[in-house]
Amino acid sequence: MHRRELENQYSLLIHKNLDWVLWFVCGSIFFHLFLLEYYFFGNEILYLFTAIANVVLIYWISYQGLMQQNINSLQEEMNGLMVESRKDEVIENQGMIVETGIQEDFKKKQDFVSEEEVGNMLSVIHEYIEASKCFTKQDLTIIDLADAVNIHPKRISYAINKALDINFNNYINNFRVEYAKELFQSDKAKNLSVEGIGMEAGFHSKSTFYTSFNKLEGTTPAKYRSFGS
Structure with a gap:
């Protein structure tokens, strides 16, 4: 529900969705499983690994919490x-x-x-x-x-x-894909990488550009560019 609302309001979802919370829950489960194993078997190496993982998890969740934008x-x-x-x-x-x-x-x-x-x-x-x-x-x-x-x-x-x-997110990304196709055929393409074309069209990341492009065109931006050249 939360993600659906985001996709209906934003064209850029980075630092807005709550996927990191799911990763945190999974990480916490594994962390406690390691603690249980150490409790029963007393493995010192496992204890050291668990302690390091705990510190990393704390810093990671703090970073994600600070970066999370309020919608x-x-x-x-x-x-x-x-x-x-x-x-x-x-x-x-x-x-x-x-x-x-x-x-x-x-x-x-x-x-x-x-x-x-x-x-x-x-x-x-x-x-x-x-x-x-x-x-x-x-x-x-x-x-x-x-x-x-x-x-x-x-x-x-x-x-x-x-x-x-x-949704609104996909609607805007469709325009971006069409514009990227125009850019591939333009003189600008000579001075831009595939990722640069995506950024020029409004995509924030390479992964989103490739996913949206492949969804509409059935091929990757790199392959599309090579076909047109």
Whole structure:
């Protein structure tokens, strides 16, 4: 659930997901298994290894905790925009200010987006992304895009999920892959490595570039480049 929400809000997931917590749990389990073995068999070498592993684990978890970015601010901003949007529409449609307690039926009406609206939103979003090449910004968020096209981020996320059956992260990475293909055919490619092309297109790491490229094209960026040369 946490990772799915991240993929619907960010184009860059590094230092935001909690995969490291799973690794920490696994490491802790192995650490305690080694302690039990030392307790029963008294192996001094095993004790030394366990002590070193414990120190490494402590420093590693401290580093991951410090680097972990808080995503509450983005979620709160999205929720705040949703509340303000609903209040504005209540004022416009009913000529009155509603400070709290928006009616449930009105909320459901606002949450509903027709297929025509979805198509129109995606058209606006696609045109903006193509023209601005905002996908080259490695830490692009759905809030950034929402501000640029003046569409609520919840609606953008809904439109992408419903019409394209992908999340925001994959949606932006698709643009990056297409741009990388253009770069491979351009003069810029002569002065850039495969990884450099990926960075130029907006990818933060080689692994993400290769994974996204292979997913769309069925081959690696390096092979694609060699085919085109």
